[in-house]
């Protein structure tokens with residue numbers, strides 16, 4: 118079936134390195150222009166609905182300015198906590214000065230980023246049939262019993278004893294990476310002097326190592342960027358009565 122493109126903006130509205138919010142079929146879409154190519158992804162962060170067109174663009178990554186999740190604008194792949202689900206990458210082509218987008222209803226993700234930059238004013242259709250590039254693994258992914266989401270769910274069982282909220286909803290987890298059967302986690306604390314810190318770190322290691330297939334959890338404490346209440350999910354805010 119032919120892809121139904123519609124003109125959503127002009128190139129002059131989207132300078133190199135820029136972000137632009139548009140609506141396509143009543144759906145919010147974020148446009149980006151990097152190295153002469155235009156990319157389109159959902160404008161809704163899968164963590165807590167933040168507008169990605171308002172985020173910070175670094176190369177081909179967009180960082181949600183609400184709690185710092187990052188996505189690859191070429192594929193929609195989620196790259197960084199606290200989001201764990203990818204967004205859709207949409208079809209894009211440029212004809213003359215017109216940026217044309219067609220919504221990717223299949224929800225499939227491009228397998229890999231386009232390799233060759235396209236000249237401005239040429240046509241580009243984002244590939245739509247693949248999944249995000251997998252992190253490097255020492256054993257075939259098919260043999261692993263866990264993925265990033267499984268690890269995040271395991272970390273949700275770790276409760277900050279002072280606030281009584283799990284550490285994921287508190288926004289303490291910065292990154293989760295799998296390397297074969299090992300898992301690397303970067304996390305922070307609400308304050309450097311948090312008295313519950315050692316207990317939280319110990320429990321995080323235990324929770325991850327309980328996941329079937331994980332042989333080792335490397336949990337690293339980082340204090341930069343510092344934690345702030347803005348990193349909490351709405352669920353955590355509800356529990357803590359912060360509005």
Ligand code: FES
Nearest residue numbers: 162165167181184
């Ligand atoms: S809403 Fe985007 S990181 Fe939380």
